[in-house]
Amino acid sequence: MSTKVVDRAPLTFYERTYLPAILGGLKVTAKHFADTVFKGKAVTMQYPEERWVVPEGYRGAPYLVKDQDGATKCVSCQLCEFVCPPKAIRITPPGSEGRPADRANAEKMPREFEINMLRCIFCGMCQEVCPEEAIFLQKDYSITGENRESMIFNKEKLLSLGGTHAGIQKWKHKLEEARAQESFPVETP
Amino acid sequence: MSAPAAPSTPPAPAPAPAAPPVETMTVKVNGKTVQVPKTMPDWQGKPAPTTMLQAARIAGVDIPHYCYHDKLPVAGNCRMCLVEFGTPMIGPDRKPVLNEDGTPKIARSVLPYEPGTARGAIACATPISPGMEIYADSKATQQMRESVLESLLINHPLDCTICDQAGECKLQEYSVQHGKAGSQFVEAKVHKPKAVDLGPRIVLDDERCILCTRCIRFTRDIAGDDALGIVNRGSYNTIGAFEPGRFDNNYTLNTVDLCPVGALTSKDFRFKMRVWFLKETKSLCTSCGTGCNITIGSREGVIHRYEPRDNDAVNGPWMCDSGRLNYRWIGRADRLKEVLRTSSGGPRERITWNAALETAADILRRAPQGGVAFVVSARQTNEELFLLKKLATHTGALTDSVPREGDPDRLLVSADRNPNSNGVRLTGMAFTEFGFNLLKIADGIALGRIRTLVVFGEDLTREGLGPELLAKLDALIVSDILPNATTAAATLLLPGAAHAEKRGTFVNVKGRLQRFQKAVEPPGDARPESEFLQELVQAVTGEEPARSIEGLFNRMAAGVPAFAGVEWARIGDAGVTVQL
Numbered sequence: 001m002s003t004k005v006v007d008r009a010p011l012t013f014y015e016r017t018y019l020p021a022i023l024g025g026l027k028v029t030a031k032h033f034a035d036t037v038f039k040g041k042a043v044t045m046q047y048p049e050e051r052w053v054v055p056e057g058y059r060g061a062p063y064l065v066k067d068q069d070g071a072t073k074c075v076s077c078q079l080c081e082f083v084c085p086p087k088a089i090r091i092t093p094p095g096s097e098g099r100p101a102d103r104a105n106a107e108k109m110p111r112e113f114e115i116n117m118l119r120c121i122f123c124g125m126c127q128e129v130c131p132e133e134a135i136f137l138q139k140d141y142s143i144t145g146e147n148r149e150s151m152i153f154n155k156e157k158l159l160s161l162g163g164t165h166a167g168i169q170k171w172k173h174k175l176e177e178a179r180a181q182e183s184f185p186v187e188t189p
Numbered sequence: 190m191s192a193p194a195a196p197s198t199p200p201a202p203a204p205a206p207a208a209p210p211v212e213t214m215t216v217k218v219n220g221k222t223v224q225v226p227k228t229m230p231d232w233q234g235k236p237a238p239t240t241m242l243q244a245a246r247i248a249g250v251d252i253p254h255y256c257y258h259d260k261l262p263v264a265g266n267c268r269m270c271l272v273e274f275g276t277p278m279i280g281p282d283r284k285p286v287l288n289e290d291g292t293p294k295i296a297r298s299v300l301p302y303e304p305g306t307a308r309g310a311i312a313c314a315t316p317i318s319p320g321m322e323i324y325a326d327s328k329a330t331q332q333m334r335e336s337v338l339e340s341l342l343i344n345h346p347l348d349c350t351i352c353d354q355a356g357e358c359k360l361q362e363y364s365v366q367h368g369k370a371g372s373q374f375v376e377a378k379v380h381k382p383k384a385v386d387l388g389p390r391i392v393l394d395d396e397r398c399i400l401c402t403r404c405i406r407f408t409r410d411i412a413g414d415d416a417l418g419i420v421n422r423g424s425y426n427t428i429g430a431f432e433p434g435r436f437d438n439n440y441t442l443n444t445v446d447l448c449p450v451g452a453l454t455s456k457d458f459r460f461k462m463r464v465w466f467l468k469e470t471k472s473l474c475t476s477c478g479t480g481c482n483i484t485i486g487s488r489e490g491v492i493h494r495y496e497p498r499d500n501d502a503v504n505g506p507w508m509c510d511s512g513r514l515n516y517r518w519i520g521r522a523d524r525l526k527e528v529l530r531t532s533s534g535g536p537r538e539r540i541t542w543n544a545a546l547e548t549a550a551d552i553l554r555r556a557p558q559g560g561v562a563f564v565v566s567a568r569q570t571n572e573e574l575f576l577l578k579k580l581a582t583h584t585g586a587l588t589d590s591v592p593r594e595g596d597p598d599r600l601l602v603s604a605d606r607n608p609n610s611n612g613v614r615l616t617g618m619a620f621t622e623f624g625f626n627l628l629k630i631a632d633g634i635a636l637g638r639i640r641t642l643v644v645f646g647e648d649l650t651r652e653g654l655g656p657e658l659l660a661k662l663d664a665l666i667v668s669d670i671l672p673n674a675t676t677a678a679a680t681l682l683l684p685g686a687a688h689a690e691k692r693g694t695f696v697n698v699k700g701r702l703q704r705f706q707k708a709v710e711p712p713g714d715a716r717p718e719s720e721f722l723q724e725l726v727q728a729v730t731g732e733e734p735a736r737s738i739e740g741l742f743n744r745m746a747a748g749v750p751a752f753a754g755v756e757w758a759r760i761g762d763a764g765v766t767v768q769l
């Protein structure tokens with residue numbers, strides 16, 4: 001990669017007195033002061049009683065979602081665990097003895113799925129990488145707990161917080177396609 | 190059928206007589222001229238005409254392939270290895286046609302009825318000819334690959350998110366490298382049986398199978414159990430077992446490694462861990478004297494699988510199922526994790542390693558010549574045995590080991606179920622016949638002549654030295670990995686490490702000296718034996734310990750005649766053959 005070195009302009013004497021920066025800051029403060037006192041335009045909120053409206057597309061805490069039939073969408077592919085930069089996600093795969101997926105045909109789902117909310121940086125990589133549309137960053141931005149353990153959200157909690165996401169249900173459609181097949185009857189679950 | 194994967198005779202250590210000159214041929218791969226031998230070993234090691242795929246490999250070009258495997262008969266059915274090629278033109282006078290600059294003119298392969306279109310040949314089964322040119326990355330070759338992949342994916346379920354093969358799947362890899370993203374196929378996919386119980390250790394997903402027949406050829410030609418075949422026709426082709434659920438020979442799991450896709454998967458490894466998390470450690474199988482080379486797949490201190498590691502001098506690319514699945518004991522909850530001492534009559538107490546080694550050194554220093562006996566295990570490493578030999582020599586002790594025998598098979602499994610019997614013999618801890626001195630040791634204890642017994646890794650109560658006899662001893666120093674009746678009787682218990690938790694070397698039944706690396710940490714206070722034995726040797730004899738396993742090995746090589754001249758670094762990943 002080629003880099004271009006840009007010379008830093010030397011500061012003038014006036015700038016070196018810090019006065020322009022201080023005055024600039026004071027100007028902003030004075031403007032807000034005037035707005036609040038004379039125009040009644042408050043810029044602060046009475047948090048936590050008052051809360052801001054979380055905009056669409058905001059990246060809050062990641063939660064697991066269920067499909068429209070109430071089945072766990074996550075298949076324990078562990079891609080989010082792999083991609084998560086601060087290693088906040090820890091998945092326990094089902095293994096051969098684990099409970100098969102909620103849905104017929106999907107074969108697997110995680111035995112346990114934990115997100116350490118103290119580690120999570122709300123970056124959205126897990127949502128980005130998930131091939132099953134099973135994890136989404138939602139609107140929660142203020143998560144508190146009394147100890148570290150309570151900040152590790154398990155599968156049950158993540159699913160109950162996550163709600164439903166109506167997606168394409170590819171496993172269901174695969175199964176319907178297999179059932180509809182005439183000439184080669186296969187055993188379908 | 191013969192057994193091609195049976196370990197070939199190891200090369201003699203003496204310099205071999207000059208090999209006869211290899212007849213070579215000149216070909217061009219992607220414009221690069223290479224000299225390749227006219228014949229190369231086929232799957233059984235017999236000379237066969239060199240193929241385009243082999244020639245390309247010599248030129249450093251990897252031609253994608255599914256059905257071809259070095260150690261299986263060539264089938265040529267997947268067409269993944271199709272390449273465009275050219276051969277020197279021959280004129281009507283049977284002389285090569287030359288370009289203006291004097292170089293031979295090359296005729297590119299084309300369809301006979303459509304000379305504008307390139308014709309590919311399957312590189313895995315097409316022999317080379319002099320002057321041949323292989324175009325492994327030409328436009329035509331790329332188009333052939335794209336088409337083959339598109340056709341393989343027509344009915345493929347794209348289960349990657351739930352497929353255990355994902356991450357080491359050739360269909361994924363080649364699709365990314367050589368495929369194109371789209372498919373022109375708009376019809377519904379053909380559905381086939383999923384999660385079929387093929388045998389006690391194998392699950393089959395017929396939808397993912399690309400019908401390369403590697404599994405069929407392996408079990409028929411290598412394992413000698415003609416159990417698999419293809420049933421149904423056309424796009425309904427499916428792999429089936431001769432008797433449903435009865436694909437059960439002792440080599441079935443090799444088909445899981447061979448299967449380029451996720452059609453055959455291991456029940457043991459099913460849904461256990463995604464492969465990209467696994468740390469791979471070069472190690473050895475300890476289930477018999479063959480010493481198959483393995484790769485241990487572990488994550489965060491937990492071993493998830495063993496896989497065979499190529500070594501033509503030992504196991505080829507295979508290993509048996511019983512050895513492959515024999516790893517769970519390493520993570521058992523009842524592993525010995527504490528250093529324990531029983532003071533005469535008192536209860537067992539947990540002590541530090543320092544205290545334990547002082548106790549042991551004290552006992553061994555005070556013991557009269559011949560008052561100590563050592564029973565070692567042929568599951569121990571050469572380094573450990575070498576250190577124990579020092580202690581035994583110092584105390585003038587009787588030594589022995591315990592045999593472990595079973596039925597051999599025709600492919601890999603050896604009758605000797607100890608991984609390092611030859612190491613025991615070479616270090617001088619036992620004679621050719623194990624168990625020879627055990628009776629004498631038992632007598633010695635009964636007569637009160639032997640008052641201290643050192644046992645490593647064996648349960649003597651199963652070898653005729655019952656708890657009553659062991660109770661006669663003043664000191665029973667035991668080191669082991671799992672609890673048994675002997676560890677229960679020990680007055681000093683030193684928890685040891687499994688092979689996956691340490692480094693060391695073994696000598697297999699054929700005299701192959703091989704080394705293995707550490708994959709996971711030992712649990713609790715357990716330590717690699719060679720570490721604490723070095724400290725014990727220092728306390729007893731005053732000899733400075735070596736700083737590393739390399740140093741220890743090199744010291745041993747100087748002390749054991751069979752290992753003379755060998756260095757840790759020279760053993761490499763494939764091992765060296767020593768004189769037995």
Ligand code: SF4
Nearest residue numbers: 084120121123124126
């Ligand atoms: S949002 Fe980022 S940090 Fe948080 S769990 Fe997902 S990938 Fe990890």
Ligand code: SF4
Nearest residue numbers: 074075077078080130
């Ligand atoms: S949430 Fe998505 S990416 Fe993560 S394991 Fe589940 S399916 Fe895979």
Ligand code: SF4
Nearest residue numbers: 348349352358450451
């Ligand atoms: S066989 Fe390969 S491509 Fe097919 S589902 Fe499995 S990982 Fe994906």
Ligand code: SF4
Nearest residue numbers: 398399401402404448
């Ligand atoms: S099951 Fe695997 S090895 Fe056997 S034919 Fe199918 S793809 Fe090939």
Ligand code: FES
Nearest residue numbers: 254256267268313
């Ligand atoms: S590798 Fe399958 S045809 Fe050559």
